[in-house]
Amino acid sequence: MVDVVAQYKALQQSIDAAVLEVMASGQYIKGKAVKDFEAALKDYLGAEVITCGNGTDALLLALMALNPPKDAEVITVPFTFVATAEVIKLLGLSVRFVDIDERTFNMDVQSLRENITERTWAIIVVHLFGQCADMEAILEIAKQHDLYVIEDAAQALGAKYFFSDGSWVYAGTMGTIGTTSFYPSKNLGAMGDGGAVFTKDKNLADKIRMLANHGQNQRYSYEAIGVNSRLDSIQAAILNAKLPHLDRFNEQRAQLAQRYNQHFATISALQTPYKAPYASHIYHQYTLKVLNGQRDELKAYLQQHGIPSMIYYPKPLHLHKAFSDCTIPEKGLPVSEQLATQVLSLPIYPELTREQQDYVIEHVQKFFQ
Numbered sequence: 226m227v228d229v230v231a232q233y234k235a236l237q238q239s240i241d242a243a244v245l246e247v248m249a250s251g252q253y254i255k256g257k258a259v260k261d262f263e264a265a266l267k268d269y270l271g272a273e274v275i276t277c278g279n280g281t282d283a284l285l286l287a288l289m290a291l292n293p294p295k296d297a298e299v300i301t302v303p304f305t306f307v308a309t310a311e312v313i314k315l316l317g318l319s320v321r322f323v324d325i326d327e328r329t330f331n332m333d334v335q336s337l338r339e340n341i342t343e344r345t346w347a348i349i350v351v352h353l354f355g356q357c358a359d360m361e362a363i364l365e366i367a368k369q370h371d372l373y374v375i376e377d378a379a380q381a382l383g384a385k386y387f388f389s390d391g392s393w394v395y396a397g398t399m400g401t402i403g404t405t406s407f408y409p410s411k412n413l414g415a416m417g418d419g420g421a422v423f424t425k426d427k428n429l430a431d432k433i434r435m436l437a438n439h440g441q442n443q444r445y446s447y448e449a450i451g452v453n454s455r456l457d458s459i460q461a462a463i464l465n466a467k468l469p470h471l472d473r474f475n476e477q478r479a480q481l482a483q484r485y486n487q488h489f490a491t492i493s494a495l496q497t498p499y500k501a502p503y504a505s506h507i508y509h510q511y512t513l514k515v516l517n518g519q520r521d522e523l524k525a526y527l528q529q530h531g532i533p534s535m536i537y538y539p540k541p542l543h544l545h546k547a548f549s550d551c552t553i554p555e556k557g558l559p560v561s562e563q564l565a566t567q568v569l570s571l572p573i574y575p576e577l578t579r580e581q582q583d584y585v586i587e588h589v590q591k592f593f594q
């Protein structure tokens with residue numbers, strides 16, 4: 226789905242130099258590369274940045290930092306990568322799933338409103354496929370009910386949210402805490418694992434940093450039970466070399482998406498990705514809805530012609546054994562379940578060439594002729 230080597234080749238000089246510098250410095254854990262990257266990302270986002278081992282740890286640290294009460298319930302969506310909900314259960318908290326919007330694939334505001342209970346303590350919002358959820362409405366509801374908001378921005382680093390007053394901010398900087406992942410295929414990808422936590426609250430940032438470092442406030446003084454989760458220095462150096470290109474990468478993805486959209490507009494069985502008026506879209510995934518029941522045939526046809534495509538996500542989380550004890554709305558989660566049968570993601574990444582994209586487009590068109 227993604228040619229990660231093509232991105233390396235394009236930036237090889239700066240990445241090689243950055244990695245060699247770390248190797249020669251001997252600072253393999255933390256050190257300058259990590260500090261530099263955290264400072265650069267803080268500058269970009271306008272929020273405190275605490276790097277950690279991966280995007281799942283980032284979510285775990287976010288919850289830990291907010292001191293969840295024992296019987297707390299966290300609301301999230303079932304149409305996401307498992308990590309979003311997994312961390313809630315890992316901490317012994319309850320998961321309450323709400324449904325998603327059929328156009329944006331993000332948390333449905335009405336479903337959220339209907340499912341808040343006495344025990345609800347926090348909301349984990351996912352900005353799926355590179356587009357922010359309807360944050361103004363979600364933040365308003367959270368405020369009314371005094372709930373924390375954690376933004377899972379693993380797929381949305383660099384995506385913008387536009388408030389109704391015309392101001393805008395980056396995904397991950399609106400809630401109490403935001404998180405992201407630098408998994409190689411993410412919009413800002415490392416050459417291994419990595420993640421980060423964002424917050425505008427300085428005290429919370431200190432606490433997250435402490436928890437990510439074994440709960441240590443000073444050397445060999447443990448204030449809380451924490452974890453060991455850090456971004457590798459070599460990964461930090463690579464990410465620092467790539468960060469100045471993130472906006473361009475995201476712009477290139479958006480251009481590729483527009484090109485797909487133009488060519489698929491006349492295929493009535495396909496619904497191209499919806500772009501909400503309140504958000505930019507950075508197309509972590511380009512996800513079509515196949516409306517005529519031929520999704521799996523299309524996937525197989527593309528496969529036969531050497532074109533990868535993926536189903537994100539084939540089965541919503543509430544239907545898995547591991548989440549069988551989670552709460553779902555009385556109405557069920559019909560939108561999540563239906564979308565799981567319709568969605569298909571096509572290759573999209575900054576280095577995808579016009580010829581490669583033409584080949585994909587041509588075969589999608591051929592299939593529906």
Ligand SMILES: *Cc1c(COP(=O)(O)O)cnc(C)c1O
Nearest residue numbers: 279280281306308309379406408
């Ligand atoms: C990738 C991803 C994560 C987890 O990130 P890792 O770095 O793989 O742990 C969490 N949430 C979402 C929505 C993701 O896409």
